[in-house]
Amino acid sequence: MALRPDPEKQVTLDFNPGSDKQTSSQFDGKYPVDQPYDSKYPNDQPYDNKYPLEQPSGYDTKYPVNHHEDTGPGGYDPVIAQYTDAEINRIVRRVDIRLIPLCGLMYCVSLLDRTNLSNAAIAGMTTELNLRTTNPDRYSVITLVFFVTYVIFQPPTTILTRFFGPRIWLATITLAWGIVMICFGFVKDWTALVGLRLLLGVLESGFFPGVVYLLSTWYKRYEVGKRYSIFYLIGSLASAFGGILAFGLMQMEGISGYGGWRWIFIIEGCLTCLVALLGYIFLVSFPDNKKFRSIIPFLSVEERQLICARVNQDRSDADLEEFTVKRWLGGAKDWKIWAYGLCFGCATTVSYALAYFLPIILNQGLGYDTGTAQCLIAPPYVFAAMIMILTGWFGDKYHQRGLCVAFNAILCVVGLAVMGWAYGDTRARYFGAFFATAGANANVPSVLTYQANNIRGQWKRAFCSATLVGGGALGGIVGSTVFRSQDSPTYVPGLGVAMGSQVVILLTVGVLTVNFRANNKKADGGERILEDLPSFRYTV
Numbered sequence: 001m002a003l004r005p006d007p008e009k010q011v012t013l014d015f016n017p018g019s020d021k022q023t024s025s026q027f028d029g030k031y032p033v034d035q036p037y038d039s040k041y042p043n044d045q046p047y048d049n050k051y052p053l054e055q056p057s058g059y060d061t062k063y064p065v066n067h068h069e070d071t072g073p074g075g076y077d078p079v080i081a082q083y084t085d086a087e088i089n090r091i092v093r094r095v096d097i098r099l100i101p102l103c104g105l106m107y108c109v110s111l112l113d114r115t116n117l118s119n120a121a122i123a124g125m126t127t128e129l130n131l132r133t134t135n136p137d138r139y140s141v142i143t144l145v146f147f148v149t150y151v152i153f154q155p156p157t158t159i160l161t162r163f164f165g166p167r168i169w170l171a172t173i174t175l176a177w178g179i180v181m182i183c184f185g186f187v188k189d190w191t192a193l194v195g196l197r198l199l200l201g202v203l204e205s206g207f208f209p210g211v212v213y214l215l216s217t218w219y220k221r222y223e224v225g226k227r228y229s230i231f232y233l234i235g236s237l238a239s240a241f242g243g244i245l246a247f248g249l250m251q252m253e254g255i256s257g258y259g260g261w262r263w264i265f266i267i268e269g270c271l272t273c274l275v276a277l278l279g280y281i282f283l284v285s286f287p288d289n290k291k292f293r294s295i296i297p298f299l300s301v302e303e304r305q306l307i308c309a310r311v312n313q314d315r316s317d318a319d320l321e322e323f324t325v326k327r328w329l330g331g332a333k334d335w336k337i338w339a340y341g342l343c344f345g346c347a348t349t350v351s352y353a354l355a356y357f358l359p360i361i362l363n364q365g366l367g368y369d370t371g372t373a374q375c376l377i378a379p380p381y382v383f384a385a386m387i388m389i390l391t392g393w394f395g396d397k398y399h400q401r402g403l404c405v406a407f408n409a410i411l412c413v414v415g416l417a418v419m420g421w422a423y424g425d426t427r428a429r430y431f432g433a434f435f436a437t438a439g440a441n442a443n444v445p446s447v448l449t450y451q452a453n454n455i456r457g458q459w460k461r462a463f464c465s466a467t468l469v470g471g472g473a474l475g476g477i478v479g480s481t482v483f484r485s486q487d488s489p490t491y492v493p494g495l496g497v498a499m500g501s502q503v504v505i506l507l508t509v510g511v512l513t514v515n516f517r518a519n520n521k522k523a524d525g526g527e528r529i530l531e532d533l534p535s536f537r538y539t540v
Contacts, residue, residue, distance in 0.1 A: 011336070012521075014507050035174045036223070040419060041340075057188070058095060061324065062172055067307040068394045071338035077309050077310075077312070077313050077393050079305055079306055079309035080306065080313065082269060083306060088306065090166035091299065091303050091306060091307070092219075092223075094298075094299065094491075095299075095307070096227070098282065098284060098298060099214075099215065099218065099284065100215075100227055100230050100231050100234075101234065102219075102278065102282050103215065103231055103236060103283075104229075104230065104231045104232070104233070104234025104235050104280065105212045105275055105278070106170065106174055106207070106211070106275055106276075106279050107207070107208065107211065107231065107232070107234070107235035108234055108235045108236075108237050108238045108275075109174070109178070109238070109253035109268075109271060109272040109275045110174075110204055110208065110238075111175075111235050111236070111239060111242075111355070112208050112238035112268055112271075112272075113177060113178070113181045113200065113204075113268060113269070113272055113313065114146060114204060115201065115238065115239065115242065115352075115355040115356060116242060116246065116264055116265065116268060117139075117142065117143055117356065118262040118355070118356050118357065118358070118359045118360055119242060119243055119246035119247075119261075119264060119359060119374060120246070120264050120265065121139060121360065121375065122363050122370050123129075123246060123250045123259075123260050123261040123263040123264060123370070124250075124253075124259050124260060124261045124360055125259075127188070128261070129189060129193070130188045130190070131190055132485070137481075137484060137485065138190050139485070140155075140480060140481050140484070142193050142194055143197075143356050143481075144477055145194050145197050145198050145201070146197040146198070146200055146201040146204075146324035146476075146479045146480075147201060147473045147474070147476045147477040147480065148198065148201060148455055148477075149198050149199075149200075149201035149202045149205065150201035150204060150473045150476070151205075151470050151473040151474060151477075152205075152206040153154060153201070153202050153206070154205045154206070154209055154469055154470045154473070155463075155466045155467075155470070156204030156468045157205050157209070157210070157466075158206065158213060158462050158463075158465055158466040159323070159328070159462065160206060161206065161209075161210035161213060161214070161462075162286070162320075162323070162462065165209060165285045165286075165289070165293075165501075166211075166214045166283055166284070166285055166286070167280060167283040167284065167285060167293070167294070168280075169206065169210065170206070170207060170210055170211065170279055170283060170293075171276050171277075171279035171280035171283060172276075172280075173203045173204070173206050173207060174207065174272060174275060174276035174279055174470035175272075175273055175277070175280075176203050177200055177203035178269050178270070178271075178272030178273035178275075178276055179203055179269065179273065180196055180198070180199050180200050180203065181265055181268060181269030182265065182266050182269035182270065183196055183269075184262075184265035184266075184269070184274075185258065185262040185263065185264075185266035185269070186197055188257050193208065205473075208469050208472075209402055209462075209465040209466050209468070209469040210465075211231075211460060212228075212448055212452075212465045212468070212469065213462050213465040214243065214286065215227060215228065215231065216287050216452045216461055216465075217287060217288070217311065217318070217461075218311075219289055219311070220310055220311060220313075220314040220315075220479075221314055221315060221452070221453045222396050222399055222453075222539075223396065223538065224345050224396075224448075224449050224452050224453070225391075225392040225393075225395040225401075225445070225449040226389070226392040226393055226396050226397040226428075227392075228392065228445035228448045228452075229388040229389055229391070229392030229393075229442075229445040229446075230392070231445070232388060232441070232445040232448075232527070233385045233388050233445075233446050236384060236385060236388075236441055238383055238405070239355050239377070239381050239441075240377065240378045240381030240382060240384075240385075241378055241381075241464060242373060242377070243359055243373075243374035243376075243446075244374065244375055244378060244379035245268070246264050247370075247371055247374040247375060249264045249267050249268075250263075250264070251261045252267075254417065273311045278288055280295070281295050281296060281323070282294075282295075282296055284298050285468060286320075287299075287304045287307040287308050287311075287318070287319050288304075288308050288318055288319060292304065296442060311336055311346065315456050315460060315533070315536065316456070316533055317456045317457050318460070319458075320458050320461060321457070321458055323459065327459050328462065328463050329463065330457075330459075330460065330463075331457075331459070331460040331463035331464055331467075332458075332463065334455075334466075336454065336455075336512065336515070337451070337455070337460075337463070337467055338465050338467065339470050339508050339511070339512055340450060340451035340454075340464065340467075340471075341470065341471030341472075342403065342449065342467050342471060342504065342508055343443075343447045343450070343471075343505050343508050343509065344444070344447045344451075344468050344469070344471045344475070345472055345473075345474045345475035345478075345501075346409075346450075346470045346475060346501035346502065346505045346508075347408075347409075347440055347443040347444055347447055347472070347475065347501075347502045347505065348440075348444065348471075348472040348473075348475035348476055348479065349475040349476075349478045349479045349482075349497070349498060349501040350412055350416070350436065350439075350440035350479065350498045350501060350502070351440040351441050351443075351444060351475075351479070352435075352475060352476040352479035353402060353478075353480070353482055353483055353494065353498055354433070354436065354437055354440060354478035354479075355479075356479065356480055356483075357483040357491075358377055358380075358433065359373050359374055359377055359496075360373075360438070360483070361419075361433075361483065361491060362376055362377070362430070362433075364485075364488050364489060365429075365431060365488055365489040365490070365491060366430060366489070367426065367489075376430065378489050379434070380433045380434045380436075380437035380438070381437060381441070382439045383434045383437070383438050383442040384434075384440075384442055385474060385508045386438075386439075387408070387411070387438040387439070387442040388441065388442045388445055391404040391407065391408060391444075391446055392404075392444055392445060392449070395446065395449060398509050400409045400539075400540070401446070401449060401450040401453055401454075401514045401539050401540065402450065402509045402516075402540050403540075404446045404450075405443055405447055405450055405505060406505070406509050408438075408439045408440075408442045408443040408507055409439060409502040409503075409505040409506050409509075410436075410439070410448055410506070411435050411438060411439035411442075412435065412436050412439025412440045412443070412498075412502050413439070413499050413502045413503070414432075414435050414439075415433065415434065415435025415436030415437070415438070415439060416431045416432065416435075416436045416495050416498050416499045416502075417432070417495075417499065418431065418432025418435065418496035418522060419432035419433055419436055420432075420490065420491070420492055420496075423490075436498075439502070444472075447468075448468070450539075451464055451468055453538075453539040454516070454532075454538050454539055455531065456531040456532065456533060456536060457531075457532075472490070475501070478497065478501070479498075482494035482497045482498065512540075513540050516538035516539075516540045518540060519538060520537045520538055520540075523536075523537060524537075
C-alpha cells in the first residue's frame with residue numbers, strides 16, 4: 001500500500017502510551033505526517049516503503065512508525081519506532097535461536113559433569129575406590145568439595161565474563177573442565193577425586209552466573225521467564241538422560257582394561273570439549289559491546305541498538321557503567337539480593353540432592369537394580385520440564401513471579417513427603433519423586449527470573465548473579481551431604497532437611513511480597529523512587 005501526500009489533510013502525532021491519537025509535540029511541530037491516501041489501511045500497518053512516512057532528519061525512513069511495540073515505563077523510543085512489530089519479533093527470535101539452545105547445551109554438560117558421580121558410584125566406582133567407609137563418608141566428601149571452590153571463585157569469575165567476553169571466557173572454561181573430567185577416568189584412589197573436584201569447582205564457577213548475566217542483558221523483564229525455563233530445561237536433560245547415557249557407557253566395561261564407571265567420565269569429558277568448541281564458534285557477546293565480534297555473523301549494529309533500546313525502554317539499564325569495586329559491591333547493601341540468594345540456595349538444596357542421590361535412593365532405598373534405577377531417573381525430569389514451561393509461561397503472561405516460586409515449593413514439599421512416608425509402597429514413593437523433582441528444578445528458573453525482574457543496573461545485576469548462584473552452591477553443599485548411607489533405605493533425616501528448605505522459600509517469598517507491595521504503593525503515590533528509576537515497579 002503506497003502513501004501519497006494530501007496537501008489538504010494532515011494529522012499530528014501523539015506519542016503518549018495508550019493513545020491512538022498522535023501529535024507533533026515530539027517533533028516540535030516541524031514534521032507533520034501525511035494522511036494515508038487510502039484510509040482503509042490504518043496508520044499502524046506496514047506500508048510499501050516506496051512512499052515512507054515523513055519523519056524528522058536522522059530517522060531511518062526505511063521503516064514506518066511502529067505503534068504496537070509496548071512503550072513500557074520509558075515511553076516512546078525513536079530507535080524502536082523505526083521497526084514494525086513483525087520485524088522486532090523476527091530479531092528477538094534470532095536472538096532466541098542463537099543463544100538459548102547453545103547456552104542450554106553448555107549448561108547441560110556442566111550439570112552432567114558435576115553430577116555424574118552418582119551414576120559412576122553405582123556402576124562400580126564405590127567398590128573399586130573403597131568409598132563405603134562412613135568415617136569420613138568418602139562419597140559425601142567428594143561431592144561436597146566441589147562447592148567449596150565453586151562458591152569462593154564465583155564473584156571474580158562473573159566480572160571476567162565482562163572483561164574477556166562471553167564467547168572467549170565461557171568456551172575456554174568449558175574446554176578446561178572437559179579436560180579435567182577426562183582425568184577423572186584415570187584416578188587411582190579417592191583422594192585424587194577430591195583434588196579434581198576442587199579444580200572442577202574453580203572452572204565451573206564462572207559458567208552459570210556468566211550465562212545468567214548474559215541472557216538478562218538481551219531481554220526485557222517479562223520475556224526472560226520462558227527463556228530461563230527453556231535454558232534450564234535443556235540443561236536438565238543432563239539429569240534426565242544422564243542415567244541412560246551412563247548405563248550405555250557402562251557396557252564398555254573392560255575395554256582397554258578400564259571399568260565401565262571410568263568410561264562414563266572419559267566419554268562425557270570428550271563430549272564437553274566438543275560442546276566448548278561449539279560455544280567458541282556460535283556464542284555472542286553482550287548487545288551493548290562496541291567491540292562485538294562473532295565467528296558466525298549475527299545481528300547488525302542497528303539491530304543490536306534495537307535490542308538495547310528495548311531493554312532501556314523496559315528498565316533503563318542496557319548501557320554499561322564504568323566498573324568500580326564500590327559500584328559492584330554496592331549491591332550488597334540491598335537485603336533483597338540476599339533474600340534471592342536464600343531462595344535459590346533452598347531450591348538447589350533439593351535439586352542437587354536428587355541429582356546426586358536419586359539413583360542411589362532408587363537402587364538401595366527402593367530396591368531397583370542398577371540398570372533400572374538409572375533409567376527410572378528420566379521420567380521425573382520430563383515431568384519437571386513440563387512444570388518449568390508452564391510456570392515460565394504463566395509468570396511472563398501475568399507478570400507473576402513470587403506466586404510461581406511458592407507453587408513450586410509446595411509441589412516439592414508434597415513430593416518429598418510422599419517419598420519419605422509412603423512406607424511399603426515402592427510405586428507411591430517413586431511417584432513422589434516426580435513432584436519433588438518438578439518442584440525443585442522448576443524453581444531454579446523461577447527464582448532466577450524473580451531476581452532478574454526486580455533489580456536494575458549492569459554491575460548490580462552482575463553482583464546479584466554471583467551471589468544468587470553462590471547461594472545455590474551453598475545449597476549444593478547441603479544437598480550433597482543430607483542423604484547419608486546410614487539413613488538408607490528411608491532417608492528420613494535428609495528428606496526432613498529438604499522439606500524445611502522449601503518452607504524457608506515460602507516464608508522468604510511472603511516477606512518479599514509484602515515489601516514489594518508496600519514499596520510499589522509508595523512509588524505510585526510519589527513518596528519513593530525504586531531502583532533509581534521513577535517508573536520502576538517491583539514484580540511480586
